Amino acid sequence: MTFSDKPLCFYCSEYAKVAKDYSVNFASKDENSFTPRCFLHWKYKCDKCGGMIHFNGISWCSTCKKFTCVSCTEEKMVRKKFLVYDYYYSISCHKCGEYNPALDFAEYNGTHPFQIGDLKPAEDVMVWIPISKEEIEAQEFPHKAWGSERVLSLGKPTTFKRLDTLKDYNPISIWDTLAAHWLTAEEEDYHHKYKILPEVYRLLNAEKGDKILDVACGKGDLARGLVRRGAIVTGIDISKMLDYAIKTEKKEKLGINYLKLNAEKLTDKFERSSFDKVVCNMALMDIEDFKTTINQISYILKENGIFVFSITHPAFAFPACTSFRVPEDSQRNEDKLRILLDYFDERPAVFTFGIKSSRALQALTFQRPISSYLNELVKNNLILREMSEPKASEELVKKFPRNAYLDDDLWPDFLIVKTVKKSNI
Template structure:
């Protein structure tokens, strides 16, 4: 299972799997799911970011960093994969700086008002140190927003197309899910929420976005079931050792 994986091996996968073509295609708003399901909720949960220091943790090609900067935030994007951060730096505009680092081993930085970690934690073998680093990067009362593939509906589209319904045979175990560019790792929803609580955060909202039926066009499964989970939490309680 995930014991054979390290963040370094996962980073190598993302580095080799991220082509220039794919990064250019998603440089403005991300892919279809990010544009129509994730971005609107992430931006709503983050609220007015004008003048706020925001950490885009695992920023990938930097598209969301650029969206945040366009709304007036002072953004630091962190990304370990060389191909992705090189592209992000190439496209960077005013109000953005980038740091190449493993999320589980963030360098010391000035505290942030908000940390957003979108579609990253389920792709990290060492996800607990990464989540802790995100929380520790916040000022007291800061906002931590993370998005993951919904643990209950990870292979939603494929099984829906095959069976006309969603099917899952294993939920409680942890296991690897091989992907086109890199692997994800299944963990129960309780693992993420319990870790947020253990890190002294108070959950403000949990969102399970569904696709607008007018946008479905052959992916009805995303109208009926949530393929993604988004959590907003705020710091304030002491961290557990």
């Protein structure tokens, strides 16, 4: 390896993005990994256990001239915004018990053993001497590289953010903009065709004469499928997708009754107990007030009626989880990483997709844990009958290896739930 091929230290590079006077070292450790490191940001030997520990998990006691690692004594978490982080570990010295910060914070603080001259680095590295304490305290660090954002920056083309409020977003207009996209999207979507719809049909088990409400019916594909199975179907939706459904109905009359209606306002149009079955296919995770929606569905459903819904999987799908390939252009699923970001965050997430094409689109989704959904069903007398997490079959893996191998055969992208309404139990 020539000098010019040498990679830069990952930590130095990240720190230099926020501390403008930071000098970036070449890496001499883990050079072929995603996080090549310089000697300063390598490992240090704990004087208690003898282990070589990552610099962010070991502290230096200047009094005892000893290192102590997180595994040898108790560490405290100290919340403090510095460099790209928002906390550090304070680790008590195994000799004197004094608490000292781990070396990541010590470096920022100017108390790293290399900075104060307690130790001399065994390899030639530039050691940053932070500006005065007062000045650094006054600095605002953006913490850009911290947490999931840093992981995502490794290569994911989709960007998203969590919203504390929806005031700048209008879900209906977002859906209307997306409608144009979905209408021209591939009709035969792999997930819908092979994993979601077969299970929705199986669980709903539409029979001749069943009165079925399709909540958020979109362009009416499922509604038409149900009519062909003999059901009497009403479809509601608030987006422009419904216009397409209505147009299709005019062209090929199947007797489907379409209404432009908000899923949270079913009782505006329907009486109590007016349907044998209700289905909500791939929409509940995009509906802002899912509690009211489930409550209204229960109200318009007959006793012993069936409610089936399918959603993106709350644990393994976006935005709780994300995936990307490293390298990005790899076509093999071995190179695909799936990362769980935040399962519990119920704030809406707005995301952009198709960034690389000229028609980047914004979408809105509402992540909720599985327990939030199930507890809402329980509150509304909707008793769980069956849950389905479609897994790619061997056949599907053979037919669609890029979709299914080392992916859909390892974790579910979707969750499909069948409940029955029982008021008296």
